[in-house]
Structure formats: C-alpha cells, structure tokens
Amino acid sequence: EEKGEGWVEAEVVEAKDRSAVVVLTSQRKKISVLPEKLLPRDTDENLGGGHVDDMTKLTYLNEPGVLYNLKRRYALNEIYTYTGSILIAVNPFTRLPHLYNEYMMEQYKGVQLGELSPHVFAVADASYRAMLNDSMSQSILVSGESGAGKTETTKLIMRYLTYVGGRAVLDDRSVEQQVLESNPLLEAFGNAKTVRNDNSSRFGKFVEIQFDKSGRISGAAIRTYLLERSRVVQITDPERNFHCFYQLCASGKDAELYKLGHASTFHYLNQSKTYELEGINNEDEYWKTKRAMDIVGISRSDQDAIFRTLAAILHLGNIEFSPGKDSDSSKIKDSTSNFHLQMTATLLMCDPDLLVSSLCTRSIHTNEGIIIKELDCAAAAANRDALSKTIYARLFDWLVENINKSIGQDVDSKAQIGVLDIYGFESFKHNSFEQFCINFANEKLQQHFNEHVFKMEQEEYKSEKINWSYIEFIDNQDMLDLIEKKPIGIIALLDEACMFPKSTHATFASKMFRNLSSHPRLEKTKFSETDFTISHYAGKVTYQTDSFLEKNRDYIVAEHCNLLSSSRCSLVSGLFSSLPEESLRSSYKFSSVASRFKQQLQALMETLSSTEPHYVRCVKPNSVNRPQLFENQSVLHQLRCGV
Known part of the structure; x- marks a missing residue:
C-alpha cells in the first residue's frame, strides 16, 4: 500500500524467504515488500480492453482489482459497473445528457440485466420487470456518502419508471408528471449547500410508486424522514440555509411585497457569507419551484401563503431583544427589531402584541392558576428560534402531505416499487x-x-x-x-x-x-x-x-400554538390545528425526536423486508467535486465501508 494511492501495480522480480522484490509499474523503481502486501493482478489481456463491466468477471476479485477496474472505467466516462446485480455508480461531476435521453430509456426496456452496458436504467427496468412477472413489490436502495450522487440517481430511476409505466400522452398534471415534479419541490425546501455538496438532501425520502395490474402507474406516496430543522436558525460558512429562502430573496417583485432585501440582511442567512451557488440562478430557481407547485396541484393562494410564511421566518430571525425593566425580563430591542416584529405579525396574519408576549414570556400552569414568567434576552432569542424551526418543520410536513393528496394513492394497487434516497454516512469536524x-x-x-x-x-x-x-x-x-x-x-x-x-x-x-x-x-x-x-x-x-x-426535545410550546392557530391565514392556522387537547394544557409536552x-x-x-431489493451504491471519486479526478484513497474507504 503506497501512501495516498492505496494500491499500486507492480511486478515481482525476485522472491526471498521473508520478502519479495517488486518493480513498481508507474515509477520503474524496485522496492522490497512483505508477501502479505501482495495481491495477484489481472493483466490487461485477460480483461479485454483493460477493464470489465461486471466485477465478477475479474479473474482476481480483490480490493485493488476492484479499485483499478473502477478507475480505468471512470477515465473513459464509464461511470456504471456491476458487481453481480449490484450497480456501482461513480459520480462524474458533469452532465452526461446522452446517457439519459429517451433513446437510452428505450434501449434498456425489457432487456435482461447485464446484456447491455451497466446503467441505472437497467436496474430500474429489472425491478419493473420483476414486479410485473412475480407480482411482488420491489425496492431500490440508493446509498453512498454525502455528494456521491444519490439524489440525481434517484431522479433518474423515477424518470425511467414513469417512462415505462406512464401513459403515452403526458399532460402536465398526470400522475407521472406530479411524481417527477415532487423532486425539485422537496429539494427547494429540504436541500441545502453543505461543505461536501451544493445540493445536499437534509432529509430522508422513500417514494413508493404504485402500479395497476397492467403495469401502469396509478398512484404514489412519499414518506420523509428527519428534516434537519436546526439549519433554519443556525448555519456556518460556507454552508447555506435551505434553498427556498435564497430563491425567495431573489424573486424580485414577490420579495419586495414581503419587504425582503438581499439575503445578507437576514440573521438566519448571513451567519454564513455564502449566498450564491455556482452555476445556479436563485431567481430562475424560484420560478421553477413555483412551476413545480402548480404541477403538483398547490393552489396559487396556498403558494402565496407558503412564501409569506418563509418571509415571516426571515423577519422573525431579525427580532432582537434587550433587557426589560427587570434584569431577567426582555423587550423588543429597537425600532429595527420592531419593524421586523410588525412584518412578522403582518405576514403570519396574527396580533403583534400576542407575538411579543409569546416571544418574551411563558405562562406556567400551576394548581393555583396561571403564572406568567418573564424570559431574559437569551431565553427570548432561543424561544424565537424554536418558533422559527417549528413553523418551518410543520410547513415541510404540510408540503409532503399535500403532494401525496394531490398525486393520490391507489389503494387497490397490486404492487409497488419503492425508491429510497436517504442521507449518506456523515463524519465532519463537528458531529452533532x-x-x-x-x-x-x-x-x-x-x-x-x-x-x-x-x-x-x-x-x-x-x-x-x-x-x-x-x-x-x-x-x-x-x-x-x-x-x-x-x-x-x-x-x-x-x-x-x-x-x-x-x-x-x-x-x-x-x-x-x-x-x-x-x-x-x-x-x-x-x-x-x-x-x-x-x-x-x-x-x-x-x-x-x-x-x-x-x-x-420536540417541544410543543402552548404559546406558539395559541399564537399561530389564531392566524387569519388558513394555511398557517392549519399547521397548528391538529394538536391534542392535553398537550395544550401543560405548557410543555416532551416528544423525542x-x-x-x-x-x-x-x-x-x-416495508423493505417485504420487498425484493435492488442496490445502487453511489461512489464519490474525489473530495473536491471535480470531473475526471479519481482519488484512490477516498474511493477505497467507500468500498471498504460498503457505502
């Protein structure tokens, strides 16, 4: 194992009793190594062209064999390779449209896995055929570390399934179109730039596509997991908050309507100094998000309410507090904070005084009755952040629920194909x-x-x-x-x-x-x-x-519920209507995330164990998200972990 390379090619020129002398192919230099450090290598001749499209064809199926096979294929833009029926997909970090057009989808239709070059469409087709032939539900599990290409791979699988299971005429509001457009919509509200990846999914997603007995798509259900709600109020450079906030700030006349300035004017966005994404125009993205909302059947009035609520969260984050009359009480800091407070109340369509009291005080239920407890500045700010996170998380759940209602469930569906795109293994400098x-x-x-x-x-x-x-x-x-x-x-x-x-x-x-x-x-x-x-x-x-x-702690704070359920906007009050009575009586209700x-x-x-699974393992070839760069050490780690 050479430093940084993991494995290198060499030829044994002399065998001693305790070691072997080898010549390194790349440098023509001789070194002496222990025999256990040597593994047999396939020569290019037995590989036919220097690489194989299925690892099981390697004469020597060992770690360096797999690594070098992937490396050679990657250099030729052959990003897909099988290991038996498992597909390994190496992120090309560049668009390869010719690989994914309709002609390609047609090629893979109904063809036995392995007959054509490895492809994500082949796995999607195999799961579709297996579902039809065995009338058994299937699942496709897309795994890999952050930035390995899971989200894009999932979208390609969904595109293929809607292609083979769709009807010939594609109108904008067909089930297939709605299933596809749910992707960009949930990305806008659930994805963000992280250190590793400009479009990192900060939630997990399982999309179950339902088919009727003739193999046509008849419904779909999306389940989501653990949205990273802390991101709404706290980010570090060079990461960003959820995409939708930047889209709204860049939306021109809509932003003016909600008195929004550049993203840098908001505390929830300016804790990081990164506002733009390379190659992405925030304003264009805003209109794409609106179009996706149209297609999945979210009414214009609900769209306005959604963006109004996002604007309210940004204004809310700019409300600061200073000590009140007593040292442990707090009040709205100054005229700037007061402006943001009034804007928040206007946008959420609730009473400004009620907003102030729900930020600066807590009512505690005791046997003697209700005691109003003043909050100091730090507690009031934490309380403000808790309110922002709660509103955002409920809004996200509302979106998922409405996409599901709009697409519709087929309760008589004979079989389903579930596609799982869940966050990859994460290990940062700070892990929380x-x-x-x-x-x-x-x-x-x-x-x-x-x-x-x-x-x-x-x-x-x-x-x-x-x-x-x-x-x-x-x-x-x-x-x-x-x-x-x-x-x-x-x-x-x-x-x-x-x-x-x-x-x-x-x-x-x-x-x-x-x-x-x-x-x-x-x-x-x-x-x-x-x-x-x-x-x-x-x-x-x-x-x-x-x-x-x-x-x-996923607290339900009674004050927050009272404030928002009193909103004159039905979408906002609806986010907080479904609370059980008992939880509102006690000020806090603990529920564990x-x-x-x-x-x-x-x-x-x-669900997964009742289906027949198919696996796509996404691999990130380098840590700098650059095309055509293959870092052995990093890929080796991913292969060893089986991620």
Missing part, C-alpha cells in the same frame, strides 16, 4: 445530534444490505452445492443495540435525560459512559468529558453532545 441520527439510519440500512446479500449468496451456494460455511458474515447488531436497545441504549438514556429538568449534556454523557463503558464500539474522547466516539461500520465518528438534549425516528426506521425496514 443530526449526524448521530443519520449514521444510525445508515447502520440500519447496512444491516439490511448485509442480511440480504448474505442470504442471496447462501442460496446461490446451496443451489450450486458448494460448501459455504466459510463465508464471513459481518454483523453490526451490536452496534444497533448500543444505539437503540432498551432500557440502556444511547437513545433510551438520551430520552431519560430529556425528561429530567435538571439534566445537562454532561450528566447525560457521564450516565452513558457509566452504563455502556464496557461496549467495544463506544469510547470516551481524549480532552473531553462529554464527547463520545462510536466505531461505525464506516469508520469512527466523534460526537459532541452539547446540543443533543435540546435537539432531541430520536425515538420517533427510530420508529420510522423500524417501519421502513419492515
């Missing part, structure tokens, strides 16, 4: 609660993948009467137990900490280490009492627990 949940989801999917591939191999070996007892099955059940086991897994301990008013992230961390110190996959971090490190299947990740408790996510994942796993 979101990364913990995302990586938990990836562990779950990895287990599904392991079990399925293992079962498939087992069956194949049985049918070919091969003794297969030597297969090593990589099980990550211990990892999942660490996270989700009751009563002592990390999530259970976190929920418990969230219920006790006196808990802090420090007490949570110490209880976790006390209870789980013997777990081989959990370790304490040097120089910190409260960070913890988990050895995931894809490597070690260190998590900072500072905001775990507040991010896991992690536990709800755990239940959603459980339901997803049950």
Whole structure:
C-alpha cells in the first residue's frame, strides 16, 4: 500500500524467504515488500480492453482489482459497473445528457440485466420487470456518502419508471408528471449547500410508486424522514440555509411585497457569507419551484401563503431583544427589531402584541392558576428560534402531505416499487445530534444490505452445492443495540435525560459512559468529558453532545400554538390545528425526536423486508467535486465501508 494511492501495480522480480522484490509499474523503481502486501493482478489481456463491466468477471476479485477496474472505467466516462446485480455508480461531476435521453430509456426496456452496458436504467427496468412477472413489490436502495450522487440517481430511476409505466400522452398534471415534479419541490425546501455538496438532501425520502395490474402507474406516496430543522436558525460558512429562502430573496417583485432585501440582511442567512451557488440562478430557481407547485396541484393562494410564511421566518430571525425593566425580563430591542416584529405579525396574519408576549414570556400552569414568567434576552432569542424551526418543520410536513393528496394513492394497487434516497454516512469536524441520527439510519440500512446479500449468496451456494460455511458474515447488531436497545441504549438514556429538568449534556454523557463503558464500539474522547466516539461500520465518528438534549426535545410550546392557530391565514392556522387537547394544557409536552425516528426506521425496514431489493451504491471519486479526478484513497474507504 503506497501512501495516498492505496494500491499500486507492480511486478515481482525476485522472491526471498521473508520478502519479495517488486518493480513498481508507474515509477520503474524496485522496492522490497512483505508477501502479505501482495495481491495477484489481472493483466490487461485477460480483461479485454483493460477493464470489465461486471466485477465478477475479474479473474482476481480483490480490493485493488476492484479499485483499478473502477478507475480505468471512470477515465473513459464509464461511470456504471456491476458487481453481480449490484450497480456501482461513480459520480462524474458533469452532465452526461446522452446517457439519459429517451433513446437510452428505450434501449434498456425489457432487456435482461447485464446484456447491455451497466446503467441505472437497467436496474430500474429489472425491478419493473420483476414486479410485473412475480407480482411482488420491489425496492431500490440508493446509498453512498454525502455528494456521491444519490439524489440525481434517484431522479433518474423515477424518470425511467414513469417512462415505462406512464401513459403515452403526458399532460402536465398526470400522475407521472406530479411524481417527477415532487423532486425539485422537496429539494427547494429540504436541500441545502453543505461543505461536501451544493445540493445536499437534509432529509430522508422513500417514494413508493404504485402500479395497476397492467403495469401502469396509478398512484404514489412519499414518506420523509428527519428534516434537519436546526439549519433554519443556525448555519456556518460556507454552508447555506435551505434553498427556498435564497430563491425567495431573489424573486424580485414577490420579495419586495414581503419587504425582503438581499439575503445578507437576514440573521438566519448571513451567519454564513455564502449566498450564491455556482452555476445556479436563485431567481430562475424560484420560478421553477413555483412551476413545480402548480404541477403538483398547490393552489396559487396556498403558494402565496407558503412564501409569506418563509418571509415571516426571515423577519422573525431579525427580532432582537434587550433587557426589560427587570434584569431577567426582555423587550423588543429597537425600532429595527420592531419593524421586523410588525412584518412578522403582518405576514403570519396574527396580533403583534400576542407575538411579543409569546416571544418574551411563558405562562406556567400551576394548581393555583396561571403564572406568567418573564424570559431574559437569551431565553427570548432561543424561544424565537424554536418558533422559527417549528413553523418551518410543520410547513415541510404540510408540503409532503399535500403532494401525496394531490398525486393520490391507489389503494387497490397490486404492487409497488419503492425508491429510497436517504442521507449518506456523515463524519465532519463537528458531529452533532443530526449526524448521530443519520449514521444510525445508515447502520440500519447496512444491516439490511448485509442480511440480504448474505442470504442471496447462501442460496446461490446451496443451489450450486458448494460448501459455504466459510463465508464471513459481518454483523453490526451490536452496534444497533448500543444505539437503540432498551432500557440502556444511547437513545433510551438520551430520552431519560430529556425528561429530567435538571439534566445537562454532561450528566447525560457521564450516565452513558457509566452504563455502556464496557461496549467495544463506544469510547470516551481524549480532552473531553462529554464527547463520545462510536466505531461505525464506516469508520469512527466523534460526537459532541452539547446540543443533543435540546435537539432531541420536540417541544410543543402552548404559546406558539395559541399564537399561530389564531392566524387569519388558513394555511398557517392549519399547521397548528391538529394538536391534542392535553398537550395544550401543560405548557410543555416532551416528544423525542430520536425515538420517533427510530420508529420510522423500524417501519421502513419492515416495508423493505417485504420487498425484493435492488442496490445502487453511489461512489464519490474525489473530495473536491471535480470531473475526471479519481482519488484512490477516498474511493477505497467507500468500498471498504460498503457505502
């Protein structure tokens, strides 16, 4: 293994008893290596053209063989390669329209997997044929790390399925068009620029496309998972908030209507100094988002209400507080803050005084009656941010629900194809609660993948009467137990900490280490009492627990509900109408984000295990998102992790 290269080609020229002398192909220099560092290599002659389109055709199916095969193909813009029935897709970081036009879709229709060059359309077609022939629901799981190309791959799969399962005439409001247009719409509200990726999905998505018995699309349902709501109020450079905010600020006359200036005038957007995306015009994107709304059947009046609500969130973020009469009370800071407050109230169509009191005070229900508690400036600002996040998260859920209503469900559907696009494994310099949940989801999917591939191999070996007892099955059940086991897994301990008013992230961390110190996959971090490190299947990740408790608490604040359900805008009041009575009586109702996510994942796993799965593994060839650059080390890591 050469530094940076992972593996290099060489020829053995001399064998000694403890080592071998080899000549490196690239540098013509001799080095001495240990025999266990050598693996046999396919020569170009046995590969026929220097590469194969299915890894199982390699004479030597080993790590460097796979790596160099992908590298050679990538250099020729052959971005797709099979490993048996699994498709590996290497992100080209450039548009390759000739690969995806209608002519190409026609080519792959009804053709046996493997007969034509590897392609995402071939996998989509195989799942469609299997559904028709076996009348069994299918699923296509698209995985890979952030920036590997999952979102684009998912869109191509959906395009192909709507092509083979659509009707001949495509009007704007056909089920197929609505299914396709749901993509850009949810991207506008659920995707954002991160360090790794300009269009990173900050939510998970499972789209179930329903077919009638003749194989025509008859309905669809979209399920979403764990939107990263903290992004609404807090971002770091060079990341951005959700795309829709920048689109609205750049929308010209609509922005003027809501008294919006350039994105840099808003606290929720200017914590990062990045406002533009390379090659993207925010104003054009705004009109594309509106068009997608038209197609999925969102009325013009609802569209106005949606953008008005987004504008309200931006104004809300600019309200600042200064100490009130008493040191622990707060008031609206100055005339600028007051302007933003009035704008927020106008846009949300609610009473400005009620808005002020819901930001600066809390009413506490006691046996003696209601006590009004003043909030200090820091608490008022945290309260303001909580309101912004709540409004945004509910708006996102409203969008998903309305897209589903508009597309319509086919309850008599004979079979479905589900396409899963869920955030890839994440490991940053700072990893918080979101990364913990995302990586938990990836562990779950990895287990599904392991079990399925293992079962498939087992069956194949049985049918070919091969003794297969030597297969090593990589099980990550211990990892999942660490996270989700009751009563002592990390999530259970976190929920418990969230219920006790006196808990802090420090007490949570110490209880976790006390209870789980013997777990081989959990370790304490040097120089910190409260960070913890988990050895995931894809490597070690260190998590900072500072905001775990507040991010896991999904409070329903009575004041916020009262304020918004009193809105004269039916869309806004509707976001807050469906609350159970009891939760409004107590000022706070704790509901755990992690536990709800755990239940959603459980339901997803049950859905997946009742289907026949197909896998597309997306690979990011380099860390700088450049075309034609293939970094061995980075690709090796992804292959090893099976991401």
